[in-house]
Amino acid sequence: MEPLLKVEELCVRYVSGERSDFRALRNIGFEIYPGEAVGILGESGGGKSTLARAIVGVLPAGACTDCGSIRFQGRELIGLPEGEMRQIRGAKISLIPQDPSAALNPLLRVGTQVSEVVAAHYDWSKQRCREAAKAALREAGLENPLRIYSAFPHQLSGGQLQRVVIAQALACRPALLIADEATASLDTTTQAEILRLLGFLRGTLGLAILFISHDPAVLAEIADRILVFYAGEIVEEGPAPDVLNSALHPYSRALLRCFPIKRRDGDWPVLKAIAGNSPDIHQRMPGCVFEPRCEERIEICASHSPKDAFPCGGRRVRCFRYEQ
Amino acid sequence: MKKRTIKTALATLVALHAIGLFAGFFAPYAPTIEHRDYPYAPPMRIHFADSAGRWHLRPFVYAWLPQSTNFAEYREDTSRRYPLRFFVEKPNSGLVGTLHSHLHLFGVDGNRCFLLGTDGYGRDVLSRVIWGSRISLFAGLIAALLSLAGGVLVGSLAGYYGGLADEFLMRGSDLFLAVPWLYLLLAVRAFLPLQISPVQAFFLVVLVVGMLGWARPARLIRGVVLSARERNYVLAARGFGASDFYLLRKHIFPQVLGVMVTQAALLIPQYILAEITLSFFGLGIGEPVASWGNMLASLQQYFVLTSYWWMMSPALMLIPVAWAYSVISRSLIEQPHAFFNRH
Numbered sequence: 100m101e102p103l104l105k106v107e108e109l110c111v112r113y114v115s116g117e118r119s120d121f122r123a124l125r126n127i128g129f130e131i132y133p134g135e136a137v138g139i140l141g142e143s144g145g146g147k148s149t150l151a152r153a154i155v156g157v158l159p160a161g162a163c164t165d166c167g168s169i170r171f172q173g174r175e176l177i178g179l180p181e182g183e184m185r186q187i188r189g190a191k192i193s194l195i196p197q198d199p200s201a202a203l204n205p206l207l208r209v210g211t212q213v214s215e216v217v218a219a220h221y222d223w224s225k226q227r228c229r230e231a232a233k234a235a236l237r238e239a240g241l242e243n244p245l246r247i248y249s250a251f252p253h254q255l256s257g258g259q260l261q262r263v264v265i266a267q268a269l270a271c272r273p274a275l276l277i278a279d280e281a282t283a284s285l286d287t288t289t290q291a292e293i294l295r296l297l298g299f300l301r302g303t304l305g306l307a308i309l310f311i312s313h314d315p316a317v318l319a320e321i322a323d324r325i326l327v328f329y330a331g332e333i334v335e336e337g338p339a340p341d342v343l344n345s346a347l348h349p350y351s352r353a354l355l356r357c358f359p360i361k362r363r364d365g366d367w368p369v370l371k372a373i374a375g376n377s378p379d380i381h382q383r384m385p386g387c388v389f390e391p392r393c394e395e396r397i398e399i400c401a402s403h404s405p406k407d408a409f410p411c412g413g414r415r416v417r418c419f420r421y422e423q
Numbered sequence: 424m425k426k427r428t429i430k431t432a433l434a435t436l437v438a439l440h441a442i443g444l445f446a447g448f449f450a451p452y453a454p455t456i457e458h459r460d461y462p463y464a465p466p467m468r469i470h471f472a473d474s475a476g477r478w479h480l481r482p483f484v485y486a487w488l489p490q491s492t493n494f495a496e497y498r499e500d501t502s503r504r505y506p507l508r509f510f511v512e513k514p515n516s517g518l519v520g521t522l523h524s525h526l527h528l529f530g531v532d533g534n535r536c537f538l539l540g541t542d543g544y545g546r547d548v549l550s551r552v553i554w555g556s557r558i559s560l561f562a563g564l565i566a567a568l569l570s571l572a573g574g575v576l577v578g579s580l581a582g583y584y585g586g587l588a589d590e591f592l593m594r595g596s597d598l599f600l601a602v603p604w605l606y607l608l609l610a611v612r613a614f615l616p617l618q619i620s621p622v623q624a625f626f627l628v629v630l631v632v633g634m635l636g637w638a639r640p641a642r643l644i645r646g647v648v649l650s651a652r653e654r655n656y657v658l659a660a661r662g663f664g665a666s667d668f669y670l671l672r673k674h675i676f677p678q679v680l681g682v683m684v685t686q687a688a689l690l691i692p693q694y695i696l697a698e699i700t701l702s703f704f705g706l707g708i709g710e711p712v713a714s715w716g717n718m719l720a721s722l723q724q725y726f727v728l729t730s731y732w733w734m735m736s737p738a739l740m741l742i743p744v745a746w747a748y749s750v751i752s753r754s755l756i757e758q759p760h761a762f763f764n765r766h
């Protein structure tokens with residue numbers, strides 16, 4: 100099957116500003132197939148959000164894609180003119196930003212903000228855009244779309260706001276939805292509802308989802324496949340249950356030890372923090388990015404960068420311990 | 424600041440602008456009507472009691488009797504009272520046009536009425552102050568809007584696009600900030616022909632003042648746009664396919680509005696003063712059209728300054744204007760909720 104999104108050797112670097120010369124993403128490569136849900140796991144500062152913004156082409160000021168390719172439905176997105184890219188954003192690929200309460204303009208009614216996403220992509224009458232927006236709000240699980248439509252963001256709860264943002268994202272029926280920490284600011288019960296909603300929409304609309312989170316429990320709920328990010332690199336990839344239950348990369352294992360996930364044998368793991376900090380962005384060291392914090396390092400780790408290894412079915416890990 | 428003070432300031436400004444706009448109604452005379460036999464007549468006193476000591480309910484004035492002994496010396500002619508009347512009809516405005524009315528707020532029957540005296544040509548000073556406010560107040564207002572429009576344009580482009588455009592526009596504004604504006608104004612005005620019609624002169628002054636002042640608002644607005652475009656909802660809207668123009672108009676411009684209003688309140692009085700300064704030097708709006716600046720120009724003559732105090736009344740009018748604008752700009756900065764909060 101043809102992948103919906105194919106990212107190859109993607110590098111993002113800051114060329115100006117205080118983070119100048121910082122390589123936010125290094126040699127990222129992965130694929131998403133239609134209807135698939137891929138989770139990205141990693142701690143903050145690992146480049147997860149940068150990846151999301153690179154795919155839709157809204158990188159922060161000073162950052163640019165250095166090399167690599169992003170192919171969406173067979174079409175190269177890097178170097179695409181801004182006008183054509185705008186036709187893709189929101190219509191074919193939607194980005195749900197972090198923190199829904201900050202993602203909506205407090206001065207505008209939420210309905211307006213949904214219907215204008217439709218208006219940005221279709222030459223429809225105002226009335227038709229409004230109807231489409233109301234339908235999207237209903238689809239996003241808001242019981243009273245008419246009331247919500249004319250409400251201001253401050254009148255809604257966090258969960259409702261998240262649903263509004265989802266309505267914005269889905270109003271134009273995109274093929275790919277990128278959710279950047281979409282549930283991080285919500286309480287656990289609302290989080291579960293939103294995850295259920297996304298799962299349901301994925302089933303009914305045939306939507307592919309790239310779900311970014313720092314929480315393995317959330318990814319266990321929604322993702323088919325998981326990519327583990329560390330310091331701008333994908334250190335491990337594999338089917339979600341495999342990665343969560345038997346992680347290969349030392350970082351993945353260390354990260355999962357920080358969360359209380361019940362193991363297969365019914366025991367609770369002993370929680371353990373990872374020693375040290377994320378690497379300093381200005382320092383560029385030879386060798387594996389995780390080497391300074393790694394408990395299983397060997398001699399070669401400090402001097403050479405590991406290559407991707409493919410130890411068993413559908414799994415990939417960037418570590419010398421698995422290189423033959 | 425007390426809410427009552429702010430309200431008073433707002434009411435003062437509204438009233439002054441309304442009086443200027445409907446000058447034909449509020450002013451007893453047209454600004455160009457000359458009463459040649461009454462040069463430098465002092466303000467007429469409003470009496471309630473006549474020379475015999477009898478009290479009258481309706482206030483009245485006495486006519487001025489020119490003295491043959493000396494130039495511009497007058498004595499009250501107490502032989503006849505001229506009661507003040509409101510809403511008098513007088514087809515004497517001498518000018519035609521929609522805003523020149525035949526109905527006047529007040530006047531007296533059968534005699535002249537100079538409540539603020541006359542100037543050297545016998546023109547009623549009160550009427551000229553009222554007609555002049557139309558020029559002076561609105562020149563400041565229009566010039567401020569003009570330079571704010573320039574500031575918003577330059578500031579949003581520089582702040583939104585950043586990079587080279589930002590450098591280029593902001594170094595340009597540095598240039599404008601570094602030049603002392605009064606001398607630049609004099610230079611620009613000196614460069615242009617001396618004899619131009621009053622309407623042309625008005626628009627020239629407005630244009631020159633307005634075009635020179637865009638730099639400071641542009642800087643402030645650039646700063647606001649710079650922080651506004653990093654807001655999450657601007658990023659979110661961009662992620663949903665919004666165009667640059669849409670983002671500027673719908674998400675960024677509303678955040679700039681507050682700064683714009685405050686800047687307007689600071690700029691307008693400055694620009695009113697600029698017009699007055701130019702006209703005072705004879706480089707702004709010329710005679711016979713009345714402007715506060717060219718009315719004050721006659722004070723350059725020493726005998727006018729020392730003998731006829733009422734010729735300074737346009738300068739006195741600046742006090743309420745400057746006070747009202749400073750109250751409004753200060754309260755906009757210190758307590759914006761007094762204006763923008765509906766609760």
